[in-house]
Amino acid sequence: MTRIYCPIEAELIRFVDADLSPEGAEHIIEHLSRCPTCSQQVRELRSLVEELGAPIGINLDVGAHVHDVLRSLDRTVAQPNRRPVIARLAAITVMAASVALAVRLVGLRYGSPAGTWQPRGSLQSESLSRDVGVQVFTLRKSPQPLRPGDTIAPDAALTAGFRNLGHEKAYMLLFAVDSHNAVHWITPKYTRVDEDPKGTELARTEAEHLLPTSVVFDGMASGPLRIVTIISPSPVRVSQVESLSQAELSQGSLARRFANAEVREIVVQVSNAYRGKAP
Amino acid sequence: MRFPRLIYQAPAQALPLSGRDDDTLMTLAQAGSREAFAVLVERHALHVVQTCFRFAGEREQACELAQGIWVTIWQSRSRYQPGGNFSIWLITIARNRCRNELRRQRVVARHSSATSPLGPEPSSGQIDSLLIEERRRRVREALSQLPVAMREALLMRYGEELRYDEMSKVLGAPESTLRSRVHHGLKLLKRQLEKYL
Numbered sequence: 001m002t003r004i005y006c007p008i009e010a011e012l013i014r015f016v017d018a019d020l021s022p023e024g025a026e027h028i029i030e031h032l033s034r035c036p037t038c039s040q041q042v043r044e045l046r047s048l049v050e051e052l053g054a055p056i057g058i059n060l061d062v063g064a065h066v067h068d069v070l071r072s073l074d075r076t077v078a079q080p081n082r083r084p085v086i087a088r089l090a091a092i093t094v095m096a097a098s099v100a101l102a103v104r105l106v107g108l109r110y111g112s113p114a115g116t117w118q119p120r121g122s123l124q125s126e127s128l129s130r131d132v133g134v135q136v137f138t139l140r141k142s143p144q145p146l147r148p149g150d151t152i153a154p155d156a157a158l159t160a161g162f163r164n165l166g167h168e169k170a171y172m173l174l175f176a177v178d179s180h181n182a183v184h185w186i187t188p189k190y191t192r193v194d195e196d197p198k199g200t201e202l203a204r205t206e207a208e209h210l211l212p213t214s215v216v217f218d219g220m221a222s223g224p225l226r227i228v229t230i231i232s233p234s235p236v237r238v239s240q241v242e243s244l245s246q247a248e249l250s251q252g253s254l255a256r257r258f259a260n261a262e263v264r265e266i267v268v269q270v271s272n273a274y275r276g277k278a279p
Numbered sequence: 280m281r282f283p284r285l286i287y288q289a290p291a292q293a294l295p296l297s298g299r300d301d302d303t304l305m306t307l308a309q310a311g312s313r314e315a316f317a318v319l320v321e322r323h324a325l326h327v328v329q330t331c332f333r334f335a336g337e338r339e340q341a342c343e344l345a346q347g348i349w350v351t352i353w354q355s356r357s358r359y360q361p362g363g364n365f366s367i368w369l370i371t372i373a374r375n376r377c378r379n380e381l382r383r384q385r386v387v388a389r390h391s392s393a394t395s396p397l398g399p400e401p402s403s404g405q406i407d408s409l410l411i412e413e414r415r416r417r418v419r420e421a422l423s424q425l426p427v428a429m430r431e432a433l434l435m436r437y438g439e440e441l442r443y444d445e446m447s448k449v450l451g452a453p454e455s456t457l458r459s460r461v462h463h464g465l466k467l468l469k470r471q472l473e474k475y476l
């Protein structure tokens with residue numbers, strides 16, 4: 001049996017970087033045809049290089065940009081010491097960045113969460129409890145359903161899937177309460193304190209659907225994280241939660257306050273040790 | 280001696296500005312032509328914004344940075360040597376500007392949704408977009424944690440797709456040093472992102 005001697009990682013990196021001589025590259029190609037381990041290494045490196053060079057999908061109104069630049073030239077001439085103003089996004093914008101304002105529907109193809117949706121008893125009469133299912137996911141290589149007791153990183157990307165088998169629309173508020181009792185919104189989009197969005201509309205749909213974007217929380221405290229879902233038959237606004245005290249944010253209190261709504265909660269752990277490594 | 284009588288003077292060939300190369304436009308800009316400069320901006324606007332985005336990780340800030348870069352270019356246009364590579368000169372200024380601004384502000388790349396609102400018929404690839412965006416966010420985040428010199432080398436090599444000799448002009452470091460930064464940077468990033476590649 002012939003033993004395969006693998007090239008060192010630096011050689012594979014130079015190969016992916018197209019920085020080897022033709023002979024060196026040929027040698028690596030020949031090796032890769034026989035070595036699945038190195039092939040995997042090269043695949044990962046190529047994937048990384050592709051990400052680094054991935055085109056950036058920025059919609060730029062070039063005409064407006066040119067206009068702004070020329071106006072800046074005028075301002076510079078008029079006020080030579082003035083620096084261009086740098087727009088700073090408010091922390092709150094970052095906090096809730098990327099939550100979709102409207103839920104547009106999309107088929108969930110990866111790892112069907114069929115077994116993870118909230119149970120519905122077919123013998124029960126029509127109700128939000130029976131008809132509407134919501135599942136929170138973390139995003140890694142594929143959406144991973146978040147279950148009670150799971151541990152996530154403070155910078156985990158979260159999104160949610162849902163379905164509504166009822167005949168009426170439903171509305172969803174989905175937020176997390178961290179160990180410092182800070183409320184972080186998953187949906188609806190809530191990025192400005194002077195706004196008061198209503199719950200995300202859940203249209204009737206027989207298939208599971210995923211919110212089109214994910215959210216990464218800013219300043220998430222480590223420790224237990226309560227993820228609360230309020231599903232209501234009529235719109236409930238963000239302010240109706242934001243105005244509540246710490247005690248009023250408990251599941252029981254929320255259920256009493258929103259008597260017509262379905263209030264659900266799961267508790268997961270947030271760990272700084274998972275930052276950048278795990279969900 | 281008498282000069283021949285001028286009977287007919289052919290009109291000068293008026294090549295539109297948009298048909299001129301970067302060097303000519305810069306020469307005209309050096310002579311004060313804002314129209315020529317506007318054509319240059321238009322031609323390279325998206326590229327500059329994208330370059331800034333790779334540094335800043337945030338769209339609005341990338342646009343602001345890009346605007347500042349063009350002002351810098353206008354102000355220092357007299358230093359441009361026609362015959363040089365305008366793109367490299369542009370990237371050099373962009374890189375310096377981004378580096379200085381970000382040093383002042385400490386920008387953290389954040390996840391912002393690059394997905395545009397869905398049309399009436401939702402795309403079945405939306406989940407893929409989410410995952411791709413999440414992977415990119417991880418890459419940007421990991422990149423932002425690398426030493427500045429290493430990050431710049433990776434961005435120039437793969438973001439701007441420069442050769443090592445071009446990178447050397449932009450970054451002012453020997454090619455061998457840049458090779459080492461790129462290769463070492465890839466190694467570090469790969470380790471950090473293994474779960475997402």
